[in-house]
Amino acid sequence: MRLDGRFGRFGGCYVPEILVPALEQLEVAFLDAQDDPAFAAELNGLLANYAGRPTPLTRCRNLPGNIYLKREDLLHGGAHKTNQVLGQGLLAKRMGKCRLIAETGAGQHGVATAIVGALLGFETLIYMGAEDVERQQLNVFRMRLMGAEVIPVESGGRTLKDAINEALRDWSASFESTHYLLGTAAGPHPFPTMVREFQRIIGREARAQILEQLGRLPDAVVACVGGGSNAIGLFADFIADDVRLIGVEAAGKGLDGDEHGATLLRGTPGILHGAETYVLQDSDGQVTDTWSVSAGLDYPAVGPEHAHLKDSGRAEYVGATDGEALAAFKALAESEGIICAFESAHALAHAIKLAEQEPASAILVGLSGRGDKDVAQAERLLA
Amino acid sequence: MSRYAAMFNCLGGGGAFGAFLMLGDPDLETSATLLDAAVEAGADMIEVGIPFSDPVADGPVIQAAAQRALAAGVRVGDCLDLIAALRARHSALPIGILTYANIVVARSGFIRDAAEAGADSLLIADVPALEAEPFGREMDQAGIEPVFIAAANTPEQTLRRIASLSKAYTYCVSRAGITGTHLAGQFDSGLIDRVNRAGAPPPVFGFGISMPEHVRAALSAGAKGVICGSAIVEKVGLGEDITPLIRSLKAATRERLGAAMN
Numbered sequence A: 001m002r003l004d005g006r007f008g009r010f011g012g013c014y015v016p017e018i019l020v021p022a023l024e025q026l027e028v029a030f031l032d033a034q035d036d037p038a039f040a041a042e043l044n045g046l047l048a049n050y051a052g053r054p055t056p057l058t059r060c061r062n063l064p065g066n067i068y069l070k071r072e073d074l075l076h077g078g079a080h081k082t083n084q085v086l087g088q089g090l091l092a093k094r095m096g097k098c099r100l101i102a103e104t105g106a107g108q109h110g111v112a113t114a115i116v117g118a119l120l121g122f123e124t125l126i127y128m129g130a131e132d133v134e135r136q137q138l139n140v141f142r143m144r145l146m147g148a149e150v151i152p153v154e155s156g157g158r159t160l161k162d163a164i165n166e167a168l169r170d171w172s173a174s175f176e177s178t179h180y181l182l183g184t185a186a187g188p189h190p191f192p193t194m195v196r197e198f199q200r201i202i203g204r205e206a207r208a209q210i211l212e213q214l215g216r217l218p219d220a221v222v223a224c225v226g227g228g229s230n231a232i233g234l235f236a237d238f239i240a241d242d243v244r245l246i247g248v249e250a251a252g253k254g255l256d257g258d259e260h261g262a263t264l265l266r267g268t269p270g271i272l273h274g275a276e277t278y279v280l281q282d283s284d285g286q287v288t289d290t291w292s293v294s295a296g297l298d299y300p301a302v303g304p305e306h307a308h309l310k311d312s313g314r315a316e317y318v319g320a321t322d323g324e325a326l327a328a329f330k331a332l333a334e335s336e337g338i339i340c341a342f343e344s345a346h347a348l349a350h351a352i353k354l355a356e357q358e359p360a361s362a363i364l365v366g367l368s369g370r371g372d373k374d375v376a377q378a379e380r381l382l383a
Numbered sequence B: 001m002s003r004y005a006a007m008f009n010c011l012g013g014g015g016a017f018g019a020f021l022m023l024g025d026p027d028l029e030t031s032a033t034l035l036d037a038a039v040e041a042g043a044d045m046i047e048v049g050i051p052f053s054d055p056v057a058d059g060p061v062i063q064a065a066a067q068r069a070l071a072a073g074v075r076v077g078d079c080l081d082l083i084a085a086l087r088a089r090h091s092a093l094p095i096g097i098l099t100y101a102n103i104v105v106a107r108s109g110f111i112r113d114a115a116e117a118g119a120d121s122l123l124i125a126d127v128p129a130l131e132a133e134p135f136g137r138e139m140d141q142a143g144i145e146p147v148f149i150a151a152a153n154t155p156e157q158t159l160r161r162i163a164s165l166s167k168a169y170t171y172c173v174s175r176a177g178i179t180g181t182h183l184a185g186q187f188d189s190g191l192i193d194r195v196n197r198a199g200a201p202p203p204v205f206g207f208g209i210s211m212p213e214h215v216r217a218a219l220s221a222g223a224k225g226v227i228c229g230s231a232i233v234e235k236v237g238l239g240e241d242i243t244p245l246i247r248s249l250k251a252a253t254r255e256r257l258g259a260a261m262n
Helices: A017-034 A037-049 A081-094 A108-120 A131-134 A139-147 A159-174 A190-212 A229-238 A304-311 A322-336 A342-357 A372-382 B003-009 B028-038 B062-071 B076-089 B101-107 B111-115 B135-143 B156-165 B189-197 B212-218 B231-238 B244-262
Strands: A057-059 A068-072 A099-104 A123-129 A148-154 A178-180 A222-226 A243-254 A268-272 A275-279 A315-321 A362-367 B014-024 B045-049 B095-101 B121-124 B147-151 B171-172 B203-206 B224-226
Touching: A017 A081, A017 A159, A017 A190, A017 B147, A037 A081, A037 A123, A037 A139, A037 A342, A037 B121, A057 B156, A068 A190, A068 A342, A068 B003, A081 A108, A081 A178, A081 A190, A081 A229, A099 A108, A099 A159, A099 B014, A108 A123, A108 A139, A108 B014, A108 B203, A123 A131, A123 A159, A131 A139, A131 B212, A139 A148, A148 A159, A148 B156, A159 A178, A159 B028, A178 B014, A190 A304, A190 A362, A222 A229, A229 A304, A229 A322, A229 A362, A243 A304, A243 A322, A243 A342, A243 B189, A268 B101, A275 B147, A304 A315, A315 A322, A315 A342, A322 A342, A322 A372, A342 A362, A342 B147, B014 B062, B014 B147, B014 B231, B028 B045, B028 B244, B045 B062, B095 B231, B101 B111, B147 B156, B147 B189, B156 B189, B171 B189, B189 B203, B212 B224, B212 B244, B224 B231, B224 B244, B231 B244
Parallel strands: A068 A362, A099 A123, A099 A178, A123 A148, A222 A243, A222 A362, A243 A315, B014 B045, B014 B224, B045 B095, B095 B121, B147 B171, B171 B203, B203 B224
Antiparallel strands: A057 A068, A268 A275
8 A cells, every 4th residue: 555544543554455456556546546636626617517516605594693604515415425426426426337236324425426337338236235225215216216126135233334334244255346335434444534525525625605795704513423424524524624513423412321423422443344433333243233313423433534633633523413413404394394314414404503603604514415315314303 | 393293294195184173163072073073083283172152264064163163162272271271182283273262362371372272283364474473473472383374366475484484284275265175175286386485384275175085186186285164064064973984084184195105
């Protein structure tokens, strides 16, 4: 490897030996592409004319305080995921791969991968926990409509973690023809670095937009954290600024119990899915099942750069419960006319809390996705 | 001399037969009995899995075995006790652990405890040579021999690194992918030659060994031995006797010896 893939003590490349050459090939392709103006031109063209960048920055009119929403919900595909699948899709072409595999939780990354598979002409296969297949029927249909095959994963807790296990198993036999299009800023090097670079556009645009609209930087930047790709993309260009960075994890049914996905708040350092990072686990190192109302935050590890941002003190991590997220989801719909994803509602829940305490603060929230996929569940939960 | 080195020395013209079993599968008591049965049936070396919740290098058979053990409440400490008991019964038997990085890092002093229990080697499936240094240092201090995986796509530079880091044997995979009997291996003498040229420890073929002809093909390719995992563990899952399978596979490792003596 050319880079060490470490963020402080976290990160690295903990995979079976057979996958190391595939990750080395990916690192080389990524670094070469970063220096290639033709790659940047093609990617930027797709981001602008296909995916709809830049996305707007919206100041909330009716929620308390000064909340600004970075509207990744308006991106093609309905979430920030599209930014980085376009980048990885072009890299897969560069490497001469003909097949894409991906894992998905809520289905947003699966949809994004199906989009790029259709657009760039890949055979596409999505691993999705059987539990998630049941609760995200709309996204399953979307993926299939765009020509992707969706494989329900029956092992373990039948959610995102198990889908990643299955994708890694597939890749260890198929790497010559296949690119594993990992969906978040987690996993083995080079994924955390590469996904951050492809998602950096979120924070770069938001920083310029808030400087233009407000005339200064925000006081706090808030994003939800599952694997952590939308948060790291939003944070990246603010890390050098004097701005609070706040990641919001899924506190599920409460941080005091076992039913949550708050890896940074309740986990301990370990090694899972290729990286040293915080992991929700027992004292033997067995990974524990997680819970969140939002399938996209239902994950027992987290991107290694977040682990480092936490330990170094540069970012703060807090939790929002299922109930708090649902209340924020409803409040945004009622007061601003925006239906956001349950994942994004976690970030918004904390932002509203902060805005009530600090009405003068400008708070930038990553609204990472739209809520169409969640409305059926919301209808049941709000009844 | 290490137990592995002594065992390889005593094989004459034949090959070593390694039997893999998941510790605690389906429960602690049965597991102890199965370990003894494997030795009595002729296994020259025993490779034991310590169950992990997320075994990404394993196919459905070994995954199910880990799940059975975890569902039975088996803890890492119980697995070390099983190893210690096996060691007490078989003082010369090479015993190797195959597990995952999170099991190793979660328990402070895991490597020392494994050595004290009597394990001779440790293969961490998701620690490639690239990340091996801190683990290797600790294993050297504890007196446990590191084992690494070599595959057809492993470059020379990595093989040389494996040679400098590892001791007991080199786990050569007969094909890409995960453990399991669903796909036959390619027992390629090219990989064995490359491992030998790099100066790595004795090459042993694993993945896709379920029939005597696989054993013969692996040894003809120049391997010093074979490891059979999924085919044995599948029998455990079905509650079937593992002895006939191990006997027939072990017998195939002696055929070359027989051929050499004729």
